Amino acid sequence: xxxxHELTTELFKTFLKLRHVGSVLGMFWSLLNPFLYIxxxxxxxxxxxxxxxxxxxxxxxxxxxxxxxxxxxxxxSSESIIQSKYLIxxxxxxxxxxxxxxxxxxxxxxxxxxxxxxxxISFIPGTFQFSYSLLFLPLIIIIQILFTTGIGFxxxxxxxxxxxxxxxxxxxxxxxFFFTPIFYSLTTIPENFRRIISLNPMTQIIGxxxxxxYFHRLPNALTLLVSLTLSTAVFxxxxxxxxxxxxxFAELS
Numbered sequence: 001x002x003x004x005h006e007l008t009t010e011l012f013k014t015f016l017k018l019r020h021v022g023s024v025l026g027m028f029w030s031l032l033n034p035f036l037y038i039x040x041x042x043x044x045x046x047x048x049x050x051x052x053x054x055x056x057x058x059x060x061x062x063x064x065x066x067x068x069x070x071x072x073x074x075x076x077s078s079e080s081i082i083q084s085k086y087l088i089x090x091x092x093x094x095x096x097x098x099x100x101x102x103x104x105x106x107x108x109x110x111x112x113x114x115x116x117x118x119x120x121i122s123f124i125p126g127t128f129q130f131s132y133s134l135l136f137l138p139l140i141i142i143i144q145i146l147f148t149t150g151i152g153f154x155x156x157x158x159x160x161x162x163x164x165x166x167x168x169x170x171x172x173x174x175x176x177f178f179f180t181p182i183f184y185s186l187t188t189i190p191e192n193f194r195r196i197i198s199l200n201p202m203t204q205i206i207g208x209x210x211x212x213x214y215f216h217r218l219p220n221a222l223t224l225l226v227s228l229t230l231s232t233a234v235f236x237x238x239x240x241x242x243x244x245x246x247x248x249f250a251e252l253s
Contacts, residue, residue, distance in 0.1 A: 004093055011101045016108070033109075039120070053185070055214075061117055062209040063182040069110035070148045070202060071173040076102040077152035078159045078166040081249055088249055095246045096239070099156045103149050111141075131216040139224070140208040146231035147201060153238030157245050182206055201230070 044057075053059050080098040081088065088095060114137075159165040180202050186194055197203055204227050211219045 004097060007093055008097050008101060011097065012104055015101060015105055019105075058121065059185070059210060059214045060183055062114075062213040063180075063206040065110060065113045065117065066144060066206055066209050067177065067180065067182050067202065068113075069106050070144065070205075071177075072109070073103045073106040073148045073152055074155055074169050074173065075166065076106065077156045078169045080152075080156050081160050082163070082166075085249075095249055096153065096242055099152050099242070100149065103145070103152050107145065131212075133212045133216055133218050136208070136219055136224070137212055139228070140205070140212065140219070143208070143224075143227050143231045144205050146228075146235040147205065150231070150234035150236070150238035153235075153242040157242045160245075160249055176200065176202075180206060181210075185210075201227075201234075 077099050080102045081095060084098050087098075155165060155169060179197055180200055181189075181197065186197065186203065186207065189197065204223060208219045208224065208227070211217050
């Protein structure tokens with residue numbers, strides 16, 4: 001990344017511009033999209049739909065944004081090598097940069113969304129509460145980045161050999177959404193199912209966001225350490241597997 005930082009930066013800028021080619025608003029969509037999402041959820045779940053949780057929109061939005069970051073990263077990672085086959089076959093560079101840039105693009109959207117979320121609720125009386133738990137937010141984001149990037153490496157590598165992977169990622173993400181405590185609390189489901197859902201790595205990550213941004217409490221230190229360790233292990237495993245097979249990407253993609 002240090003050696004090829006110029007290439008990484010240029011790819012990030014190029015992919016970001018390609019998102020809005022032909023668009024009248026262009027880069028403004030990066031701000032408008034999360035603002036409209038947050039505003040819509042606030043209105044709907046404040047005035048129309050009551051879910052039994054006080055300020056339910058504050059519970060729903062952080063988990064939803066975090067989920068979109070991971071799922072969006074995995075979907076784009078699944079096609080990161082396949083869609084860049086001409087670049088890979090003509091230029092010698094670390095192919096993992098392609099996956100990292102795709103994750104970075106989704107991280108860019110996520111960070112903007114979180115910032116907009118915090119700004120919006122700070123202007124709504126009775127919804128924002130400063131807590132020392134907010135200091136853990138950067139660590140939680142790092143944990144999610146490590147986990148998401150590690151899985152992204154594995155998916156990007158697998159997609160070169162099995163072209164059905166991108167479709168499976170989208171289908172699996174849609175199904176897994178309902179088995180992740182994003183729009184419901186883990187404590188509201190039966191104990192037997194709770195144990196099963198707890199096996200989902202995103203359950204803990206989403207739970208951290210709820211702790212910090214909704215319940216205003218410190219995440220459990222042991223759970224946080226375990227998640228950081230596991231996410232780091234997933235990242236390293238994905239990176240090792242990717243590097244083992246990347247030399248054949250130019251031929252297969």
